[in-house]
Amino acid sequence: MSATTSASAARPGWWPRLRRNHLAVVGLIILAAIALIALAAPILPLPDPNATDLPARLAPLLSPGHPLGADQLGRDMLSRIIWGTRVSLAVGVVAALAAALIGSLIGIVAGFYGRWVDTALMRAIDMLMAFPYLLLALAIVAALGPGLLNALFAISIVNIPFFARSVRGVTLGLVRRDYVDAARLTGQGDFAILTGEILPNLLPVIVITLSTTLGWMILETAGLSFLGLGAQPPQADLGSMLGEARALVLVAPHVALIPGLVILLLVIGINLVGDGIRDMLDPRLGSGGLARPGAATAVAFDAGSPTPEPPPAAAALGVRNLATHFLLGGERHKAADNVGLDLHAGECLGIVGESGSGKSVTALSILRLVPTPPGRIVGGAIHHHGQDLLGLKPADLRDLRGNRIAYIFQDPLGTLNPLLTVGEQIAETIRRHQGKSRSEAMALAVDLMERVRIPDAANRVSAYPHELSGGQRQRIGIAMALANDPDIIIADEPTTALDVTIQAEILDLLRDLRRERGTALLFITHDFGVVADLCDRVMVMYAGRVVETGPVRDVLRDPRHPYTRRLLDCVPVLGQPKRALNAIPGLPPAVNRLPQGCHFADRCDRVIERCRTSDVALDPIGPYRTVRCIRAREP
Amino acid sequence: MLSYTLRRLAMIVPVLFGISVIVFLIMALIPGDPALAILGSFATPDNVAKLRQDLGLDRSLVEQYVVWLGNLAHGDFGRSYSLNRPVIDEVRERLGPTLLLAGASLLLCTVLGLAAGVVSAIRQYGWQDKILTLLVLIGLSTPSFWLGLILVLVFSVQLKWFPVSGMYAIYGGGDTLDLLWHLALPAITLAVVATGVIARLTRSTMLEVLRQDFVRTARAKGLDERTVIRKHALRNALVNIVPIIGIQTGFVLGGAVYIETVFQWPGIGRMLVTAISTRDILLVQGGVLVVAACYVLINLAADLVQHMLDPRIGT
Ligand code: SF4
Numbered sequence: 001m002s003a004t005t006s007a008s009a010a011r012p013g014w015w016p017r018l019r020r021n022h023l024a025v026v027g028l029i030i031l032a033a034i035a036l037i038a039l040a041a042p043i044l045p046l047p048d049p050n051a052t053d054l055p056a057r058l059a060p061l062l063s064p065g066h067p068l069g070a071d072q073l074g075r076d077m078l079s080r081i082i083w084g085t086r087v088s089l090a091v092g093v094v095a096a097l098a099a100a101l102i103g104s105l106i107g108i109v110a111g112f113y114g115r116w117v118d119t120a121l122m123r124a125i126d127m128l129m130a131f132p133y134l135l136l137a138l139a140i141v142a143a144l145g146p147g148l149l150n151a152l153f154a155i156s157i158v159n160i161p162f163f164a165r166s167v168r169g170v171t172l173g174l175v176r177r178d179y180v181d182a183a184r185l186t187g188q189g190d191f192a193i194l195t196g197e198i199l200p201n202l203l204p205v206i207v208i209t210l211s212t213t214l215g216w217m218i219l220e221t222a223g224l225s226f227l228g229l230g231a232q233p234p235q236a237d238l239g240s241m242l243g244e245a246r247a248l249v250l251v252a253p254h255v256a257l258i259p260g261l262v263i264l265l266l267v268i269g270i271n272l273v274g275d276g277i278r279d280m281l282d283p284r285l286g287s288g289g290l291a292r293p294g295a296a297t298a299v300a301f302d303a304g305s306p307t308p309e310p311p312p313a314a315a316a317l318g319v320r321n322l323a324t325h326f327l328l329g330g331e332r333h334k335a336a337d338n339v340g341l342d343l344h345a346g347e348c349l350g351i352v353g354e355s356g357s358g359k360s361v362t363a364l365s366i367l368r369l370v371p372t373p374p375g376r377i378v379g380g381a382i383h384h385h386g387q388d389l390l391g392l393k394p395a396d397l398r399d400l401r402g403n404r405i406a407y408i409f410q411d412p413l414g415t416l417n418p419l420l421t422v423g424e425q426i427a428e429t430i431r432r433h434q435g436k437s438r439s440e441a442m443a444l445a446v447d448l449m450e451r452v453r454i455p456d457a458a459n460r461v462s463a464y465p466h467e468l469s470g471g472q473r474q475r476i477g478i479a480m481a482l483a484n485d486p487d488i489i490i491a492d493e494p495t496t497a498l499d500v501t502i503q504a505e506i507l508d509l510l511r512d513l514r515r516e517r518g519t520a521l522l523f524i525t526h527d528f529g530v531v532a533d534l535c536d537r538v539m540v541m542y543a544g545r546v547v548e549t550g551p552v553r554d555v556l557r558d559p560r561h562p563y564t565r566r567l568l569d570c571v572p573v574l575g576q577p578k579r580a581l582n583a584i585p586g587l588p589p590a591v592n593r594l595p596q597g598c599h600f601a602d603r604c605d606r607v608i609e610r611c612r613t614s615d616v617a618l619d620p621i622g623p624y625r626t627v628r629c630i631r632a633r634e635p
Numbered sequence: 636m637l638s639y640t641l642r643r644l645a646m647i648v649p650v651l652f653g654i655s656v657i658v659f660l661i662m663a664l665i666p667g668d669p670a671l672a673i674l675g676s677f678a679t680p681d682n683v684a685k686l687r688q689d690l691g692l693d694r695s696l697v698e699q700y701v702v703w704l705g706n707l708a709h710g711d712f713g714r715s716y717s718l719n720r721p722v723i724d725e726v727r728e729r730l731g732p733t734l735l736l737a738g739a740s741l742l743l744c745t746v747l748g749l750a751a752g753v754v755s756a757i758r759q760y761g762w763q764d765k766i767l768t769l770l771v772l773i774g775l776s777t778p779s780f781w782l783g784l785i786l787v788l789v790f791s792v793q794l795k796w797f798p799v800s801g802m803y804a805i806y807g808g809g810d811t812l813d814l815l816w817h818l819a820l821p822a823i824t825l826a827v828v829a830t831g832v833i834a835r836l837t838r839s840t841m842l843e844v845l846r847q848d849f850v851r852t853a854r855a856k857g858l859d860e861r862t863v864i865r866k867h868a869l870r871n872a873l874v875n876i877v878p879i880i881g882i883q884t885g886f887v888l889g890g891a892v893y894i895e896t897v898f899q900w901p902g903i904g905r906m907l908v909t910a911i912s913t914r915d916i917l918l919v920q921g922g923v924l925v926v927a928a929c930y931v932l933i934n935l936a937a938d939l940v941q942h943m944l945d946p947r948i949g950t
Contacts, residue, residue: 127653132930134889135907135923136657142911142919143664219778223893226780227908242781246897249784250792260781267776292759292845295860369855371846401857409855414848417867418947419874429856464946480856 021279027272034266038086046079050234058252071241071255072248080241085262087237091148091230092218095156096210099217102156103163104206110164111171112194122168125161133158134220141229148237151230155220159213163206170205174198204281211274215267222263238263293371296397297324297364299390305379313386316520317343317366317405317488322380324358324365327373333592335361335375337544343488348514348521350535350552352528352567356588358544359524363490366522367401384488403433406481410493412473416465422476423449423461426483433484448479452509471502478509482517490522495530507534528567532556537624540564543588543599546618550625560627562604598629606631639942647931654927655707658920659700665916682716712924713917717910722921726903730925732802733902736894737887739822744829744887745880749869751830752837757864759842767834774831779890783824783897790820800899821898825890829883836879840872847871874945881937885930 037044053074059066068077110121128136140154174180174197183193224230225239226246233240238259245256302323311318319341326333336358343349351359364370366382366389382389384405392400409415417425426448427441436444442461449457452475465473474494481489491510495503511534514521523535531538531552538555540548540563548561559565586603589595597612598604604611610630618628694702706713712722755767791799797820798804804813844850845868853867892904899905903922910918942948 123653127650127657130650130654130931131657131923131927132885132888134886134892135926137889138892138907138911139658139661139919139923140664142907142914142916142923143661145914146911215776219776222778223780226778226893227896229908229911239778242778242784246784249788253788256784257781260778260784263778263781264773264776267778268772271772271776292756292842293851295854295863367855369851371851395859398857398859401855403857407852407855409848409852411848415852417849417853417871419870419945420866428858432857466947480852 021276023272024276024279027269027274027276030265030269031273034085034262034269035089037082038089041082041086044082046082047076049075049079049083049236051075058248058255060252061254068258069252069254071245072252077255077258080236081238081258081262084236084238084241084259085266087148087231087235088218088222088239088263089266091152091221091237092214095152095159095217095221096214098152098156099159099213100163100206100210103160103209104167104202106160106164107167107169108171108194108198108202111168112175112190112198114172114175118168121164125164128158129161131158134223137220137224138229141224146229146232148225148231148235151221151224155217155224158220159217162213163209166205166209167202170202171198174201208278208281211270211277215270215274218270219263219267293373296372296394297368297370298372298376299368300376300378302378308379308381311340311381311383312342313383314344315342315383316345316347316385317341317522318381318383319362319366320381322362322365322382323378324361324370324375325378326375328592331592333374333590334544334594335591336365336541339380339541339544339546341539341546341549343520343522345487345520346514346518347537348523348535350523350525350531350538351541352525352531352538353541354526354588356543356591357541358591359541360492361544362541363407363492363522363524366490367405367407368397369407399433402429402480402486403484404486405488405490406484406486408474408477408481408489408491408494411497412470412477413465413497415477416473418465421462421464422468422473423463426461426476426480429480429483444483445479448483449476451482451513452476452479454479470498471505474498474502474506475509478506478513482513485517486519488520488522490524492524493526494523496525496527503530510534528556528570540567543594544591545599545628546626547600547628548626549618550622554622554625560621560625560632561600561629562606562631563600566603600629636942639948640939643935643938643942647935650931651928654931655704655924656700658924658927659703662916662920663696707924712921715910715915715918717913717915717918722918725906725918726921726925729901729903729906729922730929732900733888733891733895733904733926734929736818736821736825736900736902737884737891739818740825740829740887740891741880741884743822743826744833744883747826748830748833749837749876751834753841753864753869755834755838756841756845757860764838768838771831771834774827775835777827779824779828780893780897782827783821783894786820786824787897800897802901821894821900824897825887825894828890829887832883832886833876833880837872837876840875841868844868844871870944874941877937877941877944878934881934884933884937888926888930 053070053076056063056066056070056074057072059070059074061067061069063069066076066078068081070076071080106121106125110118131139137151137154137158140157141150144150144153180193180197183197188196221230222237222239222242225237226243228240228243231237231240233244236244241259242256242263245252245259249256305323306321308321311320319339322336322339323334324336326335339358339362341349341351341362351362353359361370361375365377368377368389370377377390380390384400389397389400416422420428423442423445426445427438430436430441430444431438434441446457446461449461454460454472454475460468460472465476468476474497477494481491494510495506498506507530510521510523513519521534523531525531535552538550538552539546540555540561542563548555548559548564555564556568559568589599589602595601595612597614598607598616601607601611608631616628616630618626619632620626621632710723712726714720715722715725718725751767751771755764755771758764787799790796798817802814802817804817849871850863850867853863858867891900891902892907894900895902895904896908903926907919907922910916910922
């Protein structure tokens, strides 16, 4: 789908991108506030955090002179919290940096030198990861003895594996790149290559790992102090304050709970910023985001969109003025616009076009299988034997799906559920629509598999998709479509992923099934050769619009649209295999920036002034043919 | 399945071996005279001399390790000087409560985390998702020892719904109901962070799976959303989630140290903290080794479950 290409358009710098993430900004504010106060502790007018004042012991919140109260020795809580935060923050940051440094070093060396160095280092890292995280830290503290420095050391060590692993992975990928080879060839030493070529590329992964582990490290060092294994009195961090006040929690809860609250705030801040950084640095979560496609394409007609003419009731499937648009990053991609078609009982209509022409979107729109977001049907009418499909309730739509109208999809590996047997996947649709029992449905599944000529169907029925060949998987896809004897099958490039001989077998199968059952077939393809082989009528699409329709034989003999002509030139002819390479120069226009006038103008060899000025209509040029070209009637 | 299980079983042997090496090396890190450090405040010249001999400190590190490993194999983890009993006995007694606590937490965080993650994913950007995402963020950032104190304060002290601490009531307790009653708060506290992790992972995995083509196929068959989510999406998501649940056990077993301390739960975690404070090194060593071995076995179980779920993983 060309509709998703805009994400790679000029990316703004990191700061604007981080700022757009409101949660990350909140985190940054929390973090900055805490860090600033902690850093400023020496110059703030605070009482000595260790000055005891027994008369004030366990003073409640908002006591005079002690806004946050005082602890069991009458020490000022506010001052202690601020100084304690300083310690916690410093310990966490130092532990994180140390883990990052050592872990990255191990990862780089392992990834760069590979072979036994890699094996040895990574096995050692695996061993460290075989321990429950905190337990390993405890063992280290046990050996070194309690103390803040030892706790820091322990927490740092247990976090090294996270850095080593992720850095090694990226380094491995980088070492295989061409520029590293090039640097080697020019005689650069290992060190120069590491610092010059590899290190800069590792920074993102190191930052990402830091952003995930820093929060843990602060939590765990505080935890060790809480257990009395970290900071030792009189030194105090947030964890040890909490630990020492634990026994008093009934008498003076604030003394124990406030330090914990500060830890919580601090870690929330870190995690918010960390999430923001990850979203920013992880390319998978680009601008479109991972939106969840809904169960059915949203239908939301544009205000003022013309009322479509009703499709003829006689047609098995009638589409008029269909407009399916994608809303991506505030831009509207007209993936299919003003599309109309009729499919009569028992007929085969081919829809031809390059990828991005809107042929698949049109096909998926019929049963509202275009993902929303980002897709939505903004206008038009789709009728099935006179029944309006766009107005159907979800339950009624589901009753139709796979029952009266069935799909066969392109890539049969991706479109089958990898965890279910193929028999189960066929039986599932039978049970859904025919209310059969599991065993009846399974028996029918075997019949269907035989009908699509899968050898040894009785055994194959319990195979998983990955155990079948590509051609057999596609036969399963066809069996699934046939399961409820639909009156329309929509096949979306069903042979594209297969090699040539298998393609021919699948086409034979479809042709025979159509002859036997009289099912109407809507066949989507980019290959005119296949259309010539299988279809009665053809419809050519370009940049989301229909540009030519007509009986296959007529269109093949006398294509009227310049684009159709060029497509036909691409069809390989026996004995002239090179002709397939005669692709059409240029690219179709992006469907979010369609030019005025004819959309094909930039690639057309017959273009004239007038083509670019006004919209070109899809005009009839004979009883059965329409063409969207102002020069269609010229020879 | 059987051959996979056997192969996977064989693979844990080197892991267990590695764990023993690391624990041994950490103990070799002890600065100064290990015998003195191990005995700590219980050191008498007699004891020190005997322990030096027991530990074979006059021999090389490798020899020491071999002897030590041989003893472990016979169930001899040494003697706890602070408790004056064999380490293995103490560890055996305390392993049950820890596994019970960790198991209950694991159950809670799996069920709650999966549910929250699935709801979040299918209501992406809806109000349910926003609330859950916020709760997950807070859960992930909460110091569990602090949360434990608050829960005790609210539910035990104020509302008196749950006991303050311990595993059984001192008078008249002892039955399963009493145990569950005592287990509730610690298990919930311990589950909070792991629930956050699992919810987050479930949400993102579900979102990824829901975009895959076979989900579209399921919908094209006319299946209702419930079936699409449960039978097609969630099952595929679980293949990726199960190993992470296995790894989460590591964090749960570690976090148990805090929770056992807060709630005075008689498990290994609390034993370890006391043992570290009293420098009872052999007790620490035994506890860490046994819990780490449990963790390895749990991860093995998670692997086997994943294998059962996914027919593509080699047999
Ligand atoms: S309208 Fe003009 S530019 Fe468009 S196809 Fe026809 S001749 Fe070419």
